Amino acid sequence: MMAEGKPKLLVIEDDEGLQAQLKWAYENFEVVSATDRAGALAALRADTPAVVTLDLGLPPDPDGTSEGFAVLDAIMALKPDTKVIVASGHGAQESALEAIRRGAYDFYRKPVDIDTLGLIVERAWRLHGIESENRRLAEKAGEDKTVLGRMITAAPEMMKVARTIERVANADVSVMLLGASGTGKELLARGVHESSGRRDGAFVAINCAAIPENLLESELFGHEKGAFTGAVRTTEGKIELANGGTLFLDEVGDIPLPLQVKLLRFLQERTIERIGGRKAIAVDTRIVCATHQNLEAMIGAGTFREDLFYRLAEIVVKIPTLAERPGDAVLLAKHFLARFAREMNPKVKGFAPDALAAIDGWSWPGNVRELENRVKRAVIMAEGKLVGAEDLDLAGGDAEAGEALNLKAAREQADRRMIRQALARCEGNISNTAKLLGISRPTLYDLLKQYDMQP
Numbered sequence: 001m002m003a004e005g006k007p008k009l010l011v012i013e014d015d016e017g018l019q020a021q022l023k024w025a026y027e028n029f030e031v032v033s034a035t036d037r038a039g040a041l042a043a044l045r046a047d048t049p050a051v052v053t054l055d056l057g058l059p060p061d062p063d064g065t066s067e068g069f070a071v072l073d074a075i076m077a078l079k080p081d082t083k084v085i086v087a088s089g090h091g092a093q094e095s096a097l098e099a100i101r102r103g104a105y106d107f108y109r110k111p112v113d114i115d116t117l118g119l120i121v122e123r124a125w126r127l128h129g130i131e132s133e134n135r136r137l138a139e140k141a142g143e144d145k146t147v148l149g150r151m152i153t154a155a156p157e158m159m160k161v162a163r164t165i166e167r168v169a170n171a172d173v174s175v176m177l178l179g180a181s182g183t184g185k186e187l188l189a190r191g192v193h194e195s196s197g198r199r200d201g202a203f204v205a206i207n208c209a210a211i212p213e214n215l216l217e218s219e220l221f222g223h224e225k226g227a228f229t230g231a232v233r234t235t236e237g238k239i240e241l242a243n244g245g246t247l248f249l250d251e252v253g254d255i256p257l258p259l260q261v262k263l264l265r266f267l268q269e270r271t272i273e274r275i276g277g278r279k280a281i282a283v284d285t286r287i288v289c290a291t292h293q294n295l296e297a298m299i300g301a302g303t304f305r306e307d308l309f310y311r312l313a314e315i316v317v318k319i320p321t322l323a324e325r326p327g328d329a330v331l332l333a334k335h336f337l338a339r340f341a342r343e344m345n346p347k348v349k350g351f352a353p354d355a356l357a358a359i360d361g362w363s364w365p366g367n368v369r370e371l372e373n374r375v376k377r378a379v380i381m382a383e384g385k386l387v388g389a390e391d392l393d394l395a396g397g398d399a400e401a402g403e404a405l406n407l408k409a410a411r412e413q414a415d416r417r418m419i420r421q422a423l424a425r426c427e428g429n430i431s432n433t434a435k436l437l438g439i440s441r442p443t444l445y446d447l448l449k450q451y452d453m454q455p
């Protein structure tokens, strides 16, 4: 076999005699060596060795361990899948354990026994191979579960939603997305845009609930210079900015009645007038809207115009809650863990079994957003390689639910228990209870109604 074909082993060792000895000790490997941090990191980048042996006593601290640990940390940050085997001086049990804690694969004691070290290196190499194969398969599986570009799901209910979106994307009809908070409304709205012929135009989002009533009109329709005090220059509204693209009207139920009339006129005539403007401007914008409110009830109560509703709701898509998508919580959790670990804490490699059970058993009242937040916090806080149920703040969650219950009943039971506890703790204050549960106020109202509970 040619040297190039052999796997690479990086030996980081400042004792040149020992280095030469190690260089010839592994016939199955092509050995690359380095004597200090800079050389080690250069070799890591250039040769991407699967296995590294690292002497902890490196210059400028050859009798201590500080430089060795610094190199170890740098390797773990740069290529966390590298198997690092650490050499510790005699009696240095403690530094060996510290190295493992920091992500090293194994350690050996000096003086070096070439045969023993050879076995450790071989085993590390094999493990690295298995892990990268697993990762490859997992990534491939992950790819297959991606729909509409960024949606991750394996649940038939959600696949159906994605199919619907893909089918209607090109039809230029208005789409209304109905779903509880955190179910992915904005992501799906982007999905509509990106699957449509408008994908090269702008995607403009506006949250109608977040903007004070008196500013919303100008935000949507724009204004001419001097139209009102403070209008120092002519400004285009979001509808105009989305010309040729898609406008996402989030929380459309929060648009006040007078503006509903103006929005309806735009949808009928496809022209707008800026505040203080004299001329009608033609705008080609596709509207996607979302709300967690019950618009039909609002129509009944006279707070939402029925004619506007029908204009906005040419296609209505109901988004299932996370609890209604079996298997998705774990699938999404793994996806978020991989992403946050990469971005913020590369030591973290996966979930402990108790975490997976807890994720599966939790009812996720705040849906994907809650899941994303919990995993993010857990990855940041995690001390070891595996995130546990406790890191997710889900320890002891639904453990006592009886076996005879089905999943849905167990979830409902857990919901009720959590809501009851939170309400009690907040003395019935809805805002605080929602905050404590990590869900929005409207979602809490919905749950209270769904479970027929009184605040």
Ligand SMILES: Nc1ncnc2c1ncn2[C@@H]1O[C@H](COP(=O)(O)OP(=O)(O)OP(=O)(O)O)[C@@H](O)[C@H]1O
Residues within 6 Å of the ligand: 150, 151, 152, 153, 179, 180, 181, 182, 183, 184, 185, 186, 187, 188, 332, 368, 369, 372
């Ligand atoms: N199926 C999914 N796959 C991957 N990421 C998702 C999925 N669903 C939601 N997310 C992510 O979860 C978060 C919440 O989603 P999004 O903002 O679309 O929800 P929303 O329904 O608009 O929530 P809210 O009501 O809180 O505004 C986002 O970071 C989004 O990227």
Ligand SMILES: [Mg+2]
Residues within 6 Å of the ligand: 185, 186, 250
């Ligand atoms: Mg949203």
